[in-house]
Amino acid sequence: MQKVAINIVRFNQDLALLEKCIGAALNQSLDDYSVTLTENGSNDSIESAIVTRFGTNPKFRFVNNEKNLGFAGANNRFFRNANSEFVMPLNPDTVMPPDYLKTLLAVFIDPSVAAAEGKMLKPDPLPDNSWLLDGTGMTISRARRARERGQLEVDRGQYDAAQDVFGVSATAAAYRMSSLEKVKLGQSEYFDEDFFTYWEDLDLSWRLRLAGFRCSYVPHAVIYHSRFAGQSKHGFLKPAEFTRHIKSLPSRVVYWDWRNHLFSIIKNDFGWSFVRDLPFIATRELLLFGYLLIIEPKLVAGLPDFVRLLPRILKKRKLIQKCRVATSSEMQRWFDER
Numbered sequence: 001m002q003k004v005a006i007n008i009v010r011f012n013q014d015l016a017l018l019e020k021c022i023g024a025a026l027n028q029s030l031d032d033y034s035v036t037l038t039e040n041g042s043n044d045s046i047e048s049a050i051v052t053r054f055g056t057n058p059k060f061r062f063v064n065n066e067k068n069l070g071f072a073g074a075n076n077r078f079f080r081n082a083n084s085e086f087v088m089p090l091n092p093d094t095v096m097p098p099d100y101l102k103t104l105l106a107v108f109i110d111p112s113v114a115a116a117e118g119k120m121l122k123p124d125p126l127p128d129n130s131w132l133l134d135g136t137g138m139t140i141s142r143a144r145r146a147r148e149r150g151q152l153e154v155d156r157g158q159y160d161a162a163q164d165v166f167g168v169s170a171t172a173a174a175y176r177m178s179s180l181e182k183v184k185l186g187q188s189e190y191f192d193e194d195f196f197t198y199w200e201d202l203d204l205s206w207r208l209r210l211a212g213f214r215c216s217y218v219p220h221a222v223i224y225h226s227r228f229a230g231q232s233k234h235g236f237l238k239p240a241e242f243t244r245h246i247k248s249l250p251s252r253v254v255y256w257d258w259r260n261h262l263f264s265i266i267k268n269d270f271g272w273s274f275v276r277d278l279p280f281i282a283t284r285e286l287l288l289f290g291y292l293l294i295i296e297p298k299l300v301a302g303l304p305d306f307v308r309l310l311p312r313i314l315k316k317r318k319l320i321q322k323c324r325v326a327t328s329s330e331m332q333r334w335f336d337e338r
Contacts (some may be wrong), residue, residue, distance in 0.1 A: 003032035004101060005084035009074045012042045021092050022050070026057055028101045038078060041068030052087045070196035071170075080188045084177060091171045092225040095123065103221040104174050109163070114179035114213035115205065117168035118221030120148075121155060131155045134225045136218035137165030137196045138205060142277045142335050143284040144265050146202045165217045166334040167205025172191050172223045175204075183207040183323075185316055192263075192316065194309050198253070199260035206268040209331065210324035234243065255302040258292060263309075264270055271328025273335055 006025055010018060018037065025035045037050060039062070047062060054060040065074055075089045086105065090096075100118060107116045120134035135148030136159040148169060150159050166181075170191075180190045184202070191200040205215050262285060274281075292299050 002034060002084045002103070004030065004034075004086045004088060004309070005082035006033060006035045006088045006090050006101075007038055007075055007077070007078040007082075008036065008090050008092050009038045009040050009071060010042055010046075010092055011040045011068060012044070013086045015046050018046070018050065018092055019053060020095055021029075021090070022054055022060070024094075024096045024098075025090060026054065026059055027098050028096065030102045030105070032100065034061065036061050036063055036078065038074050039064040040070075040074045041065060070193065072191035072193045072195050072197065072200045075170075076177075076188060076190050076193060079177070079180065079190050082177065085179070086174045087177055088172070088174045089170045091225065094172050095224045096172070097222060097224075099232065100172075100221050100223050101174075104218050107216045107218050108176060110214070112212075112214045113176070113216050114208045114211075115168045115173055115175045116216045116218055116221075117165070117171075117173040118154075118217075118223050119219045120169070120171060120223055120225045121158065123224040123226050126154070133159065134227055135169050135171070137215070137220070138167035138169060138202065140166050140202075140334055141280075143280040144269065144335070145276070145284060146199070146264070148260065157158075158239055159217075160219045162219055163217055164214050166209065166215065167202055168215050170201035170204075171227075173201070179208060179211075179213050180204075183211050183213075183264060185319060192267075194312055194316075195260045195263065196256065198256040199264055202261070203264040203267060206264060207320055209327045209334070210268060212325040223337055251296060251298040251301075254292065254296050255299055258299065259302065259306055263313050266310075266313055267320055270324075271331070273328045273332035276332075277335060 008018070008025070010022060022035060022037060031078070039047065047064065051062055053071055065077065069077065079087050086108070104116050104118050107113055117135070118135055121137055122132040122134050125131055133150040133153050133155050136150045140146045141148045146167070149165065154270070184190050185192065190204065192203050195203065208215060265281065
């Protein structure tokens, strides 16, 4: 069994971007790991160019899924066959410095840590040579709004303390396979494949928390990430900015983002902390849905799909709640933190 298996899922990303990501991933200071590029139904083929560039490296391999299984499905298939102690679903728009993986894995000396994320920075410095943060661990509010902590803030060392976080972004997080085995749905559904893509990492982090595991932030593990669909910096507080952000995204992304975030709440929330915060949750969800319908009316087309999937989501909720060990009061601390 190898130490770490890294999986880069490709869906139409260009060759130059992938060469940077793969090249950096193969240049880690850790010895016992592998890097796989998984082709996931792209409209073109780069297999020949990629194999020519990296095929002689014993740590690299190329896999073709033949069709788009989504981020969740593609990584689940990889996890099933990884035969490794840790797995890392790595976004193709990332660049890992050589010490990223080794530094990140150090936190797993504690067996209760199931997942860990480093400090994500935007790929280019600002004119004054400072850096914008892309994320430092996932937080969640009383209204159950999940977001990457610190995203779009200037990095001034305000997130340089190692600590537990509610969850980790699957952009460049490492997961302990033995922990994933304990929270999987069915035979091998680690990420929820009904999500397809977006917020599957929130859902998985939540399930890990409910099972009593920890998610950790490791600030000295630094990685650079471009990010296609980030978050609006101020949300509803600046409607014009929020509207521009939503309008810049494809309709299907807006739908997946709304649907999967709500599915995560439906599957995982429970107890007095949920009852206490229900007015916040309901208010936000109703306002968000109404607002999205106004600025992105195509969202209506996704409602039959939402209704179709809801019974399956509720069945998964029963499985999750039956196996949870965390209490409502233990979970409440994460919803109280700003």
